[in-house]
Amino acid sequence: xxxxxxxxxxxxxxxxxxxxxxxxxxxxxxxxxxxxxxxxxxxxxxxxxxxxxxxxxxxxxxxxxxxxxxxxxxxxxxxxxxxxxxxxxxxxxxxxxxxxxxxxxxxxxxxxxxxxxxxxxxxxxxxxxxxxxxxxxxxxxxxxxxxxxxxxxxxxxxxxxxxxxxxxxxxxxxxxxxxxxxxxxxxxxxxxxxxxxxxxxxxxxxxxxxxxxxxxxxxxxxxxxxxxxxxxxxxxxxxxxxxxxxxxxxxxxxxxxxxxxxxxxxxxxxxxxxxxxxxxxxxxxxxxxxxxxxxxxxxxxxxxxxxxxxxxxxxxxxxxxxxxxxxxxxxxxxxxxxxxxxxxxxxxxxxxxxxxxxxxxxxxxxxxxxxxxxxxxxxxxxxxxxxxxxxxxxxxxxxxxxxxxxxxxxxxxxxxxxxxxxxxxxxxxxxxxxx
Numbered sequence: 001x002x003x004x005x006x007x008x009x010x011x012x013x014x015x016x017x018x019x020x021x022x023x024x025x026x027x028x029x030x031x032x033x034x035x036x037x038x039x040x041x042x043x044x045x046x047x048x049x050x051x052x053x054x055x056x057x058x059x060x061x062x063x064x065x066x067x068x069x070x071x072x073x074x075x076x077x078x079x080x081x082x083x084x085x086x087x088x089x090x091x092x093x094x095x096x097x098x099x100x101x102x103x104x105x106x107x108x109x110x111x112x113x114x115x116x117x118x119x120x121x122x123x124x125x126x127x128x129x130x131x132x133x134x135x136x137x138x139x140x141x142x143x144x145x146x147x148x149x150x151x152x153x154x155x156x157x158x159x160x161x162x163x164x165x166x167x168x169x170x171x172x173x174x175x176x177x178x179x180x181x182x183x184x185x186x187x188x189x190x191x192x193x194x195x196x197x198x199x200x201x202x203x204x205x206x207x208x209x210x211x212x213x214x215x216x217x218x219x220x221x222x223x224x225x226x227x228x229x230x231x232x233x234x235x236x237x238x239x240x241x242x243x244x245x246x247x248x249x250x251x252x253x254x255x256x257x258x259x260x261x262x263x264x265x266x267x268x269x270x271x272x273x274x275x276x277x278x279x280x281x282x283x284x285x286x287x288x289x290x291x292x293x294x295x296x297x298x299x300x301x302x303x304x305x306x307x308x309x310x311x312x313x314x315x316x317x318x319x320x321x322x323x324x325x326x327x328x329x330x331x332x333x334x335x336x337x338x339x340x341x342x343x344x345x346x347x348x349x350x351x352x353x354x355x356x357x358x359x360x361x362x363x364x365x366x367x368x369x370x371x372x373x374x375x376x377x378x379x380x381x382x383x384x385x386x387x388x389x390x391x392x393x394x395x396x397x398x399x400x401x402x403x404x405x406x407x408x409x410x411x412x413x414x415x416x417x418x419x420x421x422x423x424x425x426x427x428x429x430x431x432x433x434x435x
Contacts, residue, residue: 001027002150004103008032011065013058013091015082016072017044023148024070024096025053031103036061058082063089070094073144073168076193095172097163100142100149102175108157113271114143114176116165116204117184117220119318120264124184125164126292127256127268131285132160135277144169160275167203168193173210180274181207182218182267186225187317188345197225205229218270220263238274240266252283255291258325294422296322300429304399307429310406311422314340316349319408323353326402332358333401335393337386339363339370340409340421347373347408354378359396361389365413385414386421390428403429 001023010033014025017039025035029052036056037048045055058069059081069086071093077083086093104112113128115121122145132139138156142149143163155161163178170176186201194200208217208229217237219230230239242263250256256265265286272282291297294311301307313319319338326334332355338347339362347370354377361383362370371380383389386405393403405425407418415421 001030002100002103002107002152002154003027003031004099004106005031006102006106007067007099010034010067011036012067013056013061013063013069014038014048014053014071015058015069016075017041017048018072020096020148020150021070021072022047022051023151024099025051027099027103027150028070029053033067036066059085063091066091068092068094068098070096070099071172073166073172077171078193078195092174093172094174095169096148096150097143097165097169097176098173100161101173101177103150107154108159110155110157110159110161111179111275112176113160113162113180113182113275114165114178114207115163115182115184115267115271116167116170116207117182118187119321120184120260120267121164121166121182122292122312123261123264123295124182124267124271125162127264127285127289128271129162130289131268131272131277131282132162132275134285134288135272135281137275137277165207167200170203170207176207176210177212177215178207178210180216180218180271181211182271183207183226183229184220184263184267185223186229187223187315187349201225201229205232208233208235211235216274218267218274220267222263238270240270242266253286253289255289255296256286258296258321260321260324261296294418296325297422297426299426300433302394302429302432305394305397305401305403307403307425308405309422309425309429310404311411311418311425313406313408314410314418315343316345316347316408319406320349320353322404322406323350323356326356326404328356329400332356334358335397335401335403336360337363337383337389337393337403337405337425338408339366340407340411340415341413342366342369342409350408351377358401359393361392363389363407363414364409366409370408386424387428390425390432394432 014037035053037053129141138159145164221227245262297309359379411421
């Protein structure tokens with residue numbers, strides 16, 4: 001795990017004991033810190049106590065003298081009472097990413113890449129990590145992806161920590177100065193946590209304000225809000241665009257098809273060039289990359305029909321690039337499974353690509369609202385749930401067609417999370433192949 005002398009002799013409160021919370025407790029205690037931990041779940045409290053933490057609710061104890069309150073990114077600071085309680089005690093609220101930043105001085109010499117954006121940040125994070133590793137550079141992927149960062153072993157000298165950073169994680173960081181910071185794009189999301197879209201965008205922009213003047217910012221300027229942020233950055237800046245990618249080059253990268261992946265690729269290329277990779281190393285990494293689970297993941301080909309799991313597309317802005325990736329050839333070929341728990345943004349972002357869709361299969365709470373919004377623009381089936389949608393798409397699809405789960409919705413009406421939804425889709429597709 002990652003430990004630091006900076007934590008020794010200090011006391012922290014940890015609120016929320018899922019994976020990152022327990023990893024934080026363990027790292028702090030191993031560093032010589034005192035920890036008071038809390039979770040509503042008794043089993044989680046028992047696990048923290050087994051690590052050596054005291055048990056106490058940060059909302060009910062006197063926080064004066066604590067070095068910080070460590071909260072999960074899922075805690076909504078705009079309406080959770082811990083924000084006022086910590087403020088009254090003069091104690092900072094931080095996340096595990098901030099603790100990692102504070103521990104950095106005790107790690108072997110390294111560089112940090114921070115990647116944020118509404119869409120694409122997971123792919124860019126995984127792609128940069130893969131490109132570095134394939135070039136022989138020690139790299140570790142963390143933050144909003146993979147295992148909790150504090151639970152990982154430190155990299156050897158000259159390693160690169162590649163962090164996917166949500167707006168929530170940036171909100172909880174105060175000393176994270178990334179050697180390279182990346183913004184992929186911005187569109188409305190998580191507005192329940194911010195004072196409108198401007199507040200959400202400001203949270204993303206703050207990643208660059210935390211940098212030092214000799215560090216590098218990379219911004220994809222394909223949308224207006226990102227362009228505006230780039231215009232306010234006054235240190236080293238690389239502006240990139242999906243238009244910078246030659247389609248002939250992209251054709252050589254099997255897991256990076258579609259306009260959204262052109263943007264992902266150009267961001268990752270820019271990062272790797274800053275970190276010193278040459279063109280041959282970059283090309284090798286792009287060509288050998290394989291998609292992350294639930295992100296345009298090819299899960300099977302049955303009777304000439306390819307099935308893609310894009311369950312991570314939990315809003316319309318995320319689903320739109322997936323639809324754009326499969327233009328008619330020469331006729332429409334996409335059987336689109338969409339729906340779930342809508343986030344309120346409708347399907348406006350997807351509408352320009354309705355011409356790519358042969359038929360839509362709608363599921364979940366959003367089924368009727370989406371059907372009404374689509375209207376007569378394309379054929380629609382009200383499937384209700386994922387199994388019915390998969391069976392209907394399998395019956396209708398012809399060789400050369402694409403079946404795409406890209407829900408444009410959260411999953412919580414029918415699944416625990418988008419991973420469970422994507423895993424269920426994969427199981428259903430594999431059962432088709434076995435049948």
